[in-house]
Amino acid sequence: GAVVSQHPSRVICKSGTSVKIECRSLDFQATTMFWYRQFPKKSLMLMATSNEGSKATYEQGVEKDKFLINHASLTLSTLTVTSAHPEDSSFYICSARTLGGHSSYNSPLHFGNGTRLTVT
Amino acid sequence: RKEVEQDPGPFNVPEGATVAFNCTYSNSASQSFFWYRQDCRKEPKLLMSVYSSGNEDGRFTAQLNRASQYISLLIRDSKLSDSATYLCVVNNRAQNAGNMLTFGGGTRLMVKP
Numbered sequence: 001g002a003v004v005s006q007h008p009s010r011v012i013c014k015s016g017t018s019v020k021i022e023c024r025s026l027d028f029q030a031t032t033m034f035w036y037r038q039f040p041k042k043s044l045m046l047m048a049t050s051n052e053g054s055k056a057t058y059e060q061g062v063e064k065d066k067f068l069i070n071h072a073s074l075t076l077s078t079l080t081v082t083s084a085h086p087e088d089s090s091f092y093i094c095s096a097r098t099l100g101g102h103s104s105y106n107s108p109l110h111f112g113n114g115t116r117l118t119v120t
Numbered sequence: 121r122k123e124v125e126q127d128p129g130p131f132n133v134p135e136g137a138t139v140a141f142n143c144t145y146s147n148s149a150s151q152s153f154f155w156y157r158q159d160c161r162k163e164p165k166l167l168m169s170v171y172s173s174g175n176e177d178g179r180f181t182a183q184l185n186r187a188s189q190y191i192s193l194l195i196r197d198s199k200l201s202d203s204a205t206y207l208c209v210v211n212n213r214a215q216n217a218g219n220m221l222t223f224g225g226g227t228r229l230m231v232k233p
Binding site for chain 2: 006034042043044046091093108109110111112113114116
């Protein structure tokens with residue numbers, strides 16, 4: 001079954017509005033979650049690393065004031081696309097690791113089911 | 121040069137064929153490797169981890185060649201349901217560093233009846 005739940009799966013919004021996407025880890029605590037964006041026929045691109053209780057780490061070229069990330073609990077991270085524009089239309093995916101053992105970085109990522117955002 | 125490179129394909133193969141994908145990575149310090157499968161308009165799903173000694177899971181075999189810095193995925197007896205994009209994912213050494221995961225661009229496989 002799914003270990004990471006993402007909501008909503010699809011959203012259509014008008015230009016200038018804000019959209020919040022939730023990412024929840026199911027049955028495990030995730031101190032770190034990751035947000036990716038994927039344009040059609042392109043690879044996943046990491047946007048930011050969400051850290052529970054502290055500020056997110058953004059990748060180069062990603063505007064932190066436009067893509068607000070909040071990781072207030074060990075099971076929930078949210079991404080808010082503020083003042084959305086049509087060029088923000090994309091597939092947004094979150095992920096988290098189920099940690100275990102001393103080599104957690106060897107653990108694969110589990111992805112949420114993604115959110116398809118369309119800005120009109 | 122991209123950190124993780126894959127032939128984008130598409131690879132068009134008939135049912136029952138054997139197909140192999142390669143993926144090269146540029147960072148010799150890379151520590152762990154994975155193959156993910158992504159269906160159209162869906163999220164990636166882990167197919168298998170890749171171990172140094174090579175590993176097999178049913179019809180799927182993954183191998184790692186550290187000297188040449190590439191990993192491979194072999195699919196035997198292809199099924200129509202194997203049609204998808206296969207993503208090579210490389211994790212570089214750093215503590216708690218999910219942001220060191222690098223995705224290849226994916227290889228698209230289309231299995232035809």
